[in-house]
Amino acid sequence: MDKESVGWKGPFTAIVTPFDAKGRLDEEGYARNVEFLIEKGVAGIVANGCTGEFWAQSMAERKRVMEIAVKAARGRIWVIGGSGAITAPDAIELTKAAKDAGCDGAMVIPPYFVKPSTDDVIAYYQAISDAVPMPIMLYNLPSQSFNLTPEIVNRLCDIDQIVAIKDSSFDFNNFYRMQVLCGHRLRILIGPSTMFGYAALRCGALGWVDTYSNVWPELTVGLYRAIVAGDDAKALEAQAIGCQYRAFMDSVGNMYCTTKAAMNLRGLAGGAPRSPLRPHGRDAIERIRKGLEGFGLALARAAE
Secondary structure (H helix, E strand, O other), rough: OOOHHHOOOOOEEEEEEOOOOOOOOOOOHHHHHHHHHHOOOOOOOEOOOOOOOOHHHHHHHHHHHHHHHHHOOOOOEEEEEOOOOHEEEEHHHHHHHHHOOOOOOOEEOOOOOOOOOOHHHHHHHHHHHHHHOOOOEEEOOOOOOOOOOOHHHHHOOOOOOOOEEOOOOOOOHHHHHHHHHHHHOOOEEEEOOHHHHHHHHHHOOOOOEEOHHHHHHHHHHHHHHHHHHOOOOHOOOOHHHHHHHHHHHHHHHHHHHHHHHHHHOOOOOOEEEEEEOOOHHHHHHHHHHHHHHHHHOOOOOOOO
């Protein structure tokens, strides 16, 4: 298997997992969010990425979320299931669940918290690849887990099932070194499209998997379409707005809480975050409301 074994490209969304005030999974709300993103033109979704709060779910819940995502998508977009875990057996179990659910691939973050060695990480991915015949998207999130440097990624490309990576290093130099070293071997998608999506695609990235498109997918979809159409003026305008939008959203507080609050204001099923995170208070929500209005986004209600 290689990068040409899959067609993954374009604007993906790391979709949120909505929970109600008691922490229960809102399955109907999840399905509505998938439909909303499809209507707005996203190419795919990642279920149970960091934005999906996989770290706050049981194994059974993570499996169920992937099933809901696939059922809601009905083959219209790519669905990648987040299946990373601290231990290889858990990651294998979740990757098998992603395959059984009908996901198009699995996004696997390296083991987090335990500070593994490079050889530990390579063995982890090798074990998953050997156990589950399914395309794997690496997930580089060095702020929260092991740093998949371009050199390490180049070694990981030798593993059969690995075909892509989501690079959320938030470092353009890191992305570009990875593109030069590994771009011919795997599909590179970035995380922060609103920061440098235009530049990344111009340098060879095939798309992105971002968080804030849960709230405003029209922006990132429009950015991608303008880039591939060669409309630099339109693309650069969208990128400039994206930078302002991201800076605003980042300034409010925890990005997962902010994303969910903004979705609720737009009438989407953001729901509440799970403990230890708590929903934003009234002042923050009012700030989000005013910010979204400033970007011209239609809101369903003034406060949540």
